[in-house]
Structures are given as C-alpha cells and as structure tokens.
Amino acid sequence: MAVYLPIQETISNLKPDQISGERKNILAPLVSFIQEKVNGNQEIRLNFICTHNSRRSHLSQVWAQAIAHHLNIKNVFCYSGGTESTALFPMAAETLKNLGFDVRKIAETDNPIYSIKYGENQHPVIGFSKKLDSDFNPKSGFAAIMTCSQADGDCPFIAGAEKRIPVNYDDPKAFDNTPQQAEKYQERSLQIATELLYVFSQIKA
Numbered sequence: 001m002a003v004y005l006p007i008q009e010t011i012s013n014l015k016p017d018q019i020s021g022e023r024k025n026i027l028a029p030l031v032s033f034i035q036e037k038v039n040g041n042q043e044i045r046l047n048f049i050c051t052h053n054s055r056r057s058h059l060s061q062v063w064a065q066a067i068a069h070h071l072n073i074k075n076v077f078c079y080s081g082g083t084e085s086t087a088l089f090p091m092a093a094e095t096l097k098n099l100g101f102d103v104r105k106i107a108e109t110d111n112p113i114y115s116i117k118y119g120e121n122q123h124p125v126i127g128f129s130k131k132l133d134s135d136f137n138p139k140s141g142f143a144a145i146m147t148c149s150q151a152d153g154d155c156p157f158i159a160g161a162e163k164r165i166p167v168n169y170d171d172p173k174a175f176d177n178t179p180q181q182a183e184k185y186q187e188r189s190l191q192i193a194t195e196l197l198y199v200f201s202q203i204k205a
Contacts, residue, residue, distance in 0.1 A: 001119055001120060001121045001122070002070070002119060003066050003069060003070045003100075003118045003119045003122075004100050004101070004102065004117075004118060004119060004120070005100070006099070006100025007066060007070070007099065007100035007101065007118055007119075008070070008100075009100070010099050010100055010190075010193070011067065011070055011193070011197060014190065014193055014194045014197050015194065016194050016195070016197050016198035016201060018194075019194065019195060019198050023195065024198070026166070026167055027167060027195055027198065027199050029163065029165045030046075030143065030145060030165050030167065030199050031199050031202045031203070033143045033162075033163050033165065034046075034073075034076075034199065034200070034203055035202070035203055035204065037075075038073070038203055038204070038205065041075075042075070042141075043075045043077060043141070044068075044073075044075055044076045044077065045077050045079070045138045045141055045142035045143070046061075046064055046076070046077070046078045046079065046142065046143050046145060047078075047079040047080065047081060047132065047137055047138060047142045047143065047144050047145065047161070048060035048061045048064070048078070048079070048080045048081075048145045048147050049080070049081050049082065049083075049132050049144055049145065049146050049147065049151050049155065049158070050080075050082055050146075050147045050148040050150075050151050051082055051083050051084065051148055051150045051151045051154070052082050052083075052084060052085075052086040052129065053080055053081050053082030053084075053085060053086065053088075053129040053130055053131075053132075054082070054086050054087060054088055054089045054092065054129055054173075055089050055091075055092045055171065055172060055173060055185075055188075056147040056148055056169045056171065056172075056188065056192070057080040057081065057082065057147050057148075058080050058088055058092055058093075058127055059092060059095070059096070059188065059189050059192050060078075060080065060145065060147050060169075060192050060196070061078045061079060061080040061125060061127075062078075062096055062101065062116050062118070062125050062127070063189070063192055063193045063196050064076070064078045064196050064200075065077075065078040065118065065125055066101075066118035066119075067193065067196050067197050067200050068200055069118065069119060069122060071200050071201065071203075073200055073203055073205075077138075078125070079136070079137045079138060079142070080130075080137075081130055081131055081132030081133070081134055081137050082129060082130070082131060082132060082151065083131070083132065083150075083151050083154050083155060084131060085111060085129040085130050085131050085134075086111070086129045087110065087111045087112060087128075087129050088111075088112065088114060088127050088128055088129055089173070091172075091176070091181060091182070091185050092172075092185065092189075093105075093114055093116075093127065094182075094185075095182070095185040095186055095189045096116060096189065098182075098186065099186070099189060099190075099193075100118075101116050101117065101118055102115075102116070102117040102118075102124075103115070103116050103117075103127075107128075111128055111129050112128065113126065113127070113128040114126070114127035114128065115127075132144070132155070132158065133159065138160065139159075139160045140160040140162070141160070141162050142160065142161060142162060143161065143162060143163045143164075143165055144158040144161035144163070144164045144165065145165045145167055146164065146165065146166040146167065146168065147167060147168065147169055148168055148169065148171060149166075149168045152166045152168060167195070169188060169191065169192060170188065172184045172185045172187075172188045
C-alpha cells in the first residue's frame with residue numbers, strides 16, 4: 001500500500017539529483033550498510049541519533065521509514081534516540097503534519113508521545129524523546145546515524161552499533177521564536193527527506 005498522497009507529492013517534488021558530491025560521499029556509508037543488509041536478506045535497523053532526540057533525529061526516523069516503504073524496500077526498521085531525553089519539539093511534529101503525515105498526540109506528558117502515520121495501513125512511527133540505549137531501540141546489528149555534530153562528538157562509541165555513520169544536519173532550533181521558524185523547520189525536513197530519498201534510491205533489490 002502506498003504512502004499518503006500528500007507525502008507522495010512531497011517526495012515527487014524533491015530533487016536528489018541536486019545533492020552535492022560532498023554530501024553524497026557522506027551518505028555513501030549509509031547506502032553501503034543498507035545494500036549489504038538487502039543482499040543478505042537481513043533486517044535493516046537504522047537508529048538516528050541526536051543530542052536531545054527532539055528534532056533532526058525524529059525527522060530522519062520518520063522520513064526514512066516512509067521513503068523506504070514508498071520505494072518498496074522491505075525489512076526497514078527505523079528508530080531514534082539521544083544522548084539525553086527531552087521531548088519531541090512541537091514544531092518538528094507540526095512540520096511533519098504540514099508535509100502530509102498523520103500526526104496525533106496520544107499521551108500528554110512532559111515528554112509527549114505521538115503517533116505518526118505515513119500510510120493508511122502502515123504501523124505508525126511512535127514519536128517521543130528517548131536515550132539512544134532505551135529499551136524501545138535495538139541493542140545490536142543497527143547503524144547509528146549521527147544527525148548532529150554534538151552527539152557525534154559526545155558518543156565516539158555506541159554499544160551494539162554495527163556501523164556508526166555521521167550525517168550531520170544544522171539544527172533548526174537556531175530559529176525557534178523567530179518569524180523564520182516554520183520555514184526553517186520545513187527546509188531542514190525537506191533536506192533530510194531529499195538525502196534519504198537519494199540513499200534509498202541507490203539500493204538494488
């Protein structure tokens with residue numbers, strides 16, 4: 001079954017051919033990890049890690065899960081975590097909603113829990129902030145994808161990670177409480193989506 005139509009439209013407007021050679025080199029180890037798992041008919045476990053597990057890591061987790069499904073790449077399981085837990089930042093959730101995801105808050109606490117669906121018959125991504133070694137995340141055989149330079153520097157070693165891949169993104173938090181906030185969150189979300197579309201488009205079944 002397909003992803004929601006608004007998400008399909010968002011994906012169709014992305015331009016992975018415009019990604020720089022430098023960024024493609026940064027993304028190459030992630031392509032290799034996924035391809036090796038596909039070749040071995042193994043589960044593909046991707047854990048996107050940022051300091052607070054509040055913005056970039058969630059955007060990456062959700063887009064990776066949706067795009068893998070959109071491109072019919074099987075056995076992809078996406079996670080996210082942080083060096084500490086805080087909360088999924090509301091603007092990150094709102095940005096995904098604006099790009100076609102069905103985002104619903106299912107538990108109201110200091111660290112709210114969100115259901116984030118990308119297709120009618122697909123299991124939702126459960127979005128909330130958690131430490132990278134949370135029981136919600138895999139313990140072995142996963143790629144640890146570092147989405148921010150601080151987490152990358154703070155975590156030179158990640159227990160259980162089969163591969164550690166730095167793919168850093170600028171933090172849209174820099175624009176919180178400014179008139180550019182929504183625009184910058186969308187810009188970062190679309191950058192992440194574009195790069196993940198490129199990654200999964202390289203995979204040969």
